[in-house]
Amino acid sequence: MFIQNIKLHNFRVYNDHMFKFSPTLTTIVGPNTAGKTNILEAIYLLATGKSFRALVEKAVIAHESELARIEGFITNQNGKQELTIITTNGTTNGTRTAGKRYLVNGVGKQKSNFVGEFNAVVFSPEDIQLITGSPARRRNFLDSVLIQTDRKYAHALTEYEKAIRRRNKLLYRMREENTLREDELTHWDSLVIMHGQIITKFREECISFLNNQHTPEFNFILNYDHSAISKERLLKYQQAELSAGYTLVGPHRDDIILCLNNEKSKINLDQFGSRGEQRMGVLWLKYGELKYLEHQTQEKPVLLLDDIFSELDKQHRQLIQNIIPGYQTIITTANEHYLTDIASTDMQTIRLNIKPDLND
Numbered sequence: 001m002f003i004q005n006i007k008l009h010n011f012r013v014y015n016d017h018m019f020k021f022s023p024t025l026t027t028i029v030g031p032n033t034a035g036k037t038n039i040l041e042a043i044y045l046l047a048t049g050k051s052f053r054a055l056v057e058k059a060v061i062a063h064e065s066e067l068a069r070i071e072g073f074i075t076n077q078n079g080k081q082e083l084t085i086i087t088t089n090g091t092t093n094g095t096r097t098a099g100k101r102y103l104v105n106g107v108g109k110q111k112s113n114f115v116g117e118f119n120a121v122v123f124s125p126e127d128i129q130l131i132t133g134s135p136a137r138r139r140n141f142l143d144s145v146l147i148q149t150d151r152k153y154a155h156a157l158t159e160y161e162k163a164i165r166r167r168n169k170l171l172y173r174m175r176e177e178n179t180l181r182e183d184e185l186t187h188w189d190s191l192v193i194m195h196g197q198i199i200t201k202f203r204e205e206c207i208s209f210l211n212n213q214h215t216p217e218f219n220f221i222l223n224y225d226h227s228a229i230s231k232e233r234l235l236k237y238q239q240a241e242l243s244a245g246y247t248l249v250g251p252h253r254d255d256i257i258l259c260l261n262n263e264k265s266k267i268n269l270d271q272f273g274s275r276g277e278q279r280m281g282v283l284w285l286k287y288g289e290l291k292y293l294e295h296q297t298q299e300k301p302v303l304l305l306d307d308i309f310s311e312l313d314k315q316h317r318q319l320i321q322n323i324i325p326g327y328q329t330i331i332t333t334a335n336e337h338y339l340t341d342i343a344s345t346d347m348q349t350i351r352l353n354i355k356p357d358l359n360d
Contacts, residue, residue: 001299002328004073010065012038022348028332030352036332040304046072047120058089112154119301125311135255149296153202160195172245196229199251210288218284221261227253303327309338
């Protein structure tokens with residue numbers, strides 16, 4: 001699997017640009033605010049349907065534009081494919097429109113049938129938040145991996161999130177009205193239990209796979225702090241949920257805890273790990289993500305490295321350099337001297353010198 005090129009229309013700082021990529025190694029070089037990360041963001045959107053940067057989807061649309069369009073031309077086990085994502089700001093020529101459209105070879109698709117045509121793993125300095133950030137950040141990590149490999153998971157996650165939102169609205173209304181609507185609650189209970197248990201099963205399997213990725217360089221393990229969901233647990237927490245006005249149990253409250261796996265104990269990296277150990281732990285997670293996607297799809301995902309070499313010491317850079325030859329890799333950097341040790345005869349370089357835009 002590899003991406004041949006990408007066309008960007010009104011995406012971030014790019015009005016109409018096309019970028020071509022080497023099937024092995026491409027470097028994107030330019031000063032800060034030149035738009036390097038925007039290119040990786042667009043590629044990742046084609047893999048997962050969501051940005052690894054923007055909290056609001058329409059943030060990717062260029063300033064004063066109505067829509068952004070990404071077209072990627074990829075090759076996978078199904079041959080050559082054209083993947084397109086169109087993001088709108090809610091109106092086009094005064095008419096209300098859908099927020100996002102997905103197309104494969106020009107044919108509209110549901111998101112669940114679009115994600116998985118192409119796989120990518122992104123590694124950026126912000127990934128340290130997988131250890132130091134919120135549980136939501138770590139759940140999003142698992143979700144971004146699993147939606148690329150199994151449409152059953154993607155469907156269960158979508159339906160679970162819908163059901164949780166509806167159930168929370170009902171719980172809030174019951175709290176405000178001081179009433180118990182057993183019949184309505186039973187309906188949403190059954191949906192969150194059914195889809196929630198599917199989510200838990202897939203997450204358990206993924207974490208088990210990651211924990212079995214042993215190498216001499218890495219000695220880490222993930223603890224799955226999962227919030228089981230069942231009829232019995234919902235009944236147990238019913239009064240607490242009625243008082244709170246929202247759902248207190250289920251995979252939307254899961255967490256994963258990354259630990260240094262010593263012989264005598266497991267050390268929580270968030271609480272007790274050094275900065276170096278935390279960075280090594282993130283690298284282990286990303287390595288596991290690569291291997292999991294490859295194992296599940298039988299294809300090698302594209303590796304996206306967003307200006308990470310400036311954040312890593314020599315030992316960590318060497319580990320990355322050992323991984324790169326096995327995957328199509330696209331690297332951004334503001335300092336070319338970091339690329340000296342990975343330069344190859346078939347490396348392609350894209351040089352940027354674009355003035356920053358308000359939306360970058």
